[in-house]
Amino acid sequence: MEKGWISELYFEGKRAVRAFDQNPVARELREGEISENDYVFYLKQAMSYVELSPERLYFAGSRLVGRYPGLARAMMQKADEETGHDTWAFRDMRALGRRPQEIRQIPLCDATRALSHWSSFVAEKGNPVGFFGIAFVLEYLAPARGHRIARNLRARSTIPGITSAIRFIAGHAEADTGHVKAIVEAIRIVERQSDIDAILHSARVTSETYPQLLQRANG
Numbered sequence: 001m002e003k004g005w006i007s008e009l010y011f012e013g014k015r016a017v018r019a020f021d022q023n024p025v026a027r028e029l030r031e032g033e034i035s036e037n038d039y040v041f042y043l044k045q046a047m048s049y050v051e052l053s054p055e056r057l058y059f060a061g062s063r064l065v066g067r068y069p070g071l072a073r074a075m076m077q078k079a080d081e082e083t084g085h086d087t088w089a090f091r092d093m094r095a096l097g098r099r100p101q102e103i104r105q106i107p108l109c110d111a112t113r114a115l116s117h118w119s120s121f122v123a124e125k126g127n128p129v130g131f132f133g134i135a136f137v138l139e140y141l142a143p144a145r146g147h148r149i150a151r152n153l154r155a156r157s158t159i160p161g162i163t164s165a166i167r168f169i170a171g172h173a174e175a176d177t178g179h180v181k182a183i184v185e186a187i188r189i190v191e192r193q194s195d196i197d198a199i200l201h202s203a204r205v206t207s208e209t210y211p212q213l214l215q216r217a218n219g
């Protein structure tokens, strides 16, 4: 059992899982019963967030070099880990027969825009340590639900060709196991209250927005 502010960070991870489970479209995804349109809509939202993550992580890391060199390295390593994950989502949509032109036309929902703008602000203008709060919640949620989603999509989904279109979810469930612990070990050295607040605040923004990326494709 973690003590102090780290336990508050775990609380935000759990809040994200709870919000995910309470979202009807996310529940359908979890049970392998999501419609093809809603699934593609989600992949587009995730792709649009993820495609800008590496450069944001790298930028946030570069702003930490003087103050927290160890955290700067950890963040840049994370940038490398995330590189190419947007391609997973893109290929999943292509595997379902969506043409690039169609994918481009899928709109972004408010939650996607909010999370994307927030992460851009944190990386470029806000307190860059806060980016660990975003990464923590995303990497807490991925293995917490990703394995079950991948299993249920394979076993139950009636979407034609689904088994070739789950790389984004299956890949994250796999890759992010262990990442949560690595983040926690890295950020234990943070003691300044304003930095702790920045991490927890970004974690909260993420736990409120990311589960809402799951929405009905037709609004």
Ligand SMILES: [Fe+2]
Binding pocket: 050, 081, 082, 085, 172
């Ligand atoms: Fe990723």
